Amino acid sequence: MRLRSGLVCAMLCLGCFVLVGFGFTGGAALSVSAEDVDAVISHSVLAGETVPGVRQLSWPPHRGVSAAPDSPLGTLIASAAGPQEPTDQRSAIAYTQRFVQVKQQGTFQASHEYRVPEELRSLRVRLPPAATVTDKSGFSHAGNGTYEWTGARTAVSLTYQMPANRSHDDGDLRAVSDEYAYVDAGEWAIVEQPQPDHHWTWDDQPVGLERSVRVAGEGAAGQRMVYFGPYREYTREAHGQQFRLIVPEATALSVDRRALLDSLAAASDTLRVGDRDDEVFVVAAPTEGVEWQLRGLQRGPADFWVQADEPLATPENVWLHEYVHTRQGYRLAPDLEWTREGTAVYYAALLSLEQGLVSGDAIRARLDSCADGEFGASTLSSPDTWEPSADYCLGALVASDLDRRLRLASDGERSLQTVLRRLNAREQPATAETFVILLGSVGDGSVAAAGSLYTMTTERPSPSPSPFRGPGS
């Protein structure tokens, strides 16, 4: 995302790590009742698998006992939940999260409805700290925001209210009141779906969890964001992805919607880095009467909003920037975190050029501005040294330089996309050292040396006279 002062987007993506890092990138489409078809949003499946000694699971798996991907439970989840629909009939907790816009502005309601199978022995749900429970059925309060299934009935529920207005602050979201990353404007709202922790155990047959998301009344949702209010939806199928463009009645796109969907669809093909989610959920955020803190925000596997007046014909192309984030399924150690924004900025510019939206000169001017010394002692592999937006601007400059070197070293056969594809294929978090090793294997020793120099020291690449020329993708 981009702060109004210049940053493009914040990509806080625990959901990515959960859903993509463990291999189930898209929701498996399960049956829903006909009257709810328009409101059913997404579906993720966790299914248990028979592993000796394992009789418990947690979701989301990034917290709690199954946090580590190489732990027995992490392995269990990874092996049990593929991107395709489940192929067996193992029992599962049917978990429906239903969102409702309420009259009290600045608040929305979330209801959890569960149908539990008879094999279930226990179910514990820990709600977010900001949740205010208004109703429960079949659960007892266990303190500290945790609710336990009483075991008396198989159809049970929890209902609570959440604050809608959130701001972005240094990589995290918090509740403040002046500029927003999520907001309830009354007529409409864009909010983040709460992600409560679930932990459950069973007796004999393993039990999974099937999650579906719905909006009551007017609205739409992806896997991490909800839009409340009247809207029109436009869709495009491309390269195994469905793009859902939500345009609220309260706004008008400043770009032609077909051109926007064309651009996203073209990027879907051009980016060959893996991690293509089945569905990309895009909201054109109204700008009237709201002080957005950001120009765009991407969360979860493939949800994002962008201010509706953002143009396409600019090297900063926030629409493509946020889309690039949806293709970053890898997990990163702090010393490689710069690649999140650096490659998003770089590929937003490069894809815009390749799509004929901007000139090479415009992009070179943008990148050259990042080499003029304003980033002082910023070292990309040390986030605590970063001047504001160093990861965006300096990161993009270094990404551009390394992309050019990789293409030259491989006679155009490989590029920085090859490195990103290998990062996406990893299960373990990647470090700065991992990155340099990949530069060496995809390119050669000289590319690795340049990567080490420009990411681990304050040396800067010279602005290239032709950073965007050359074969390869």
Ligand SMILES: [Zn+2]
């Ligand atoms: Zn970003």
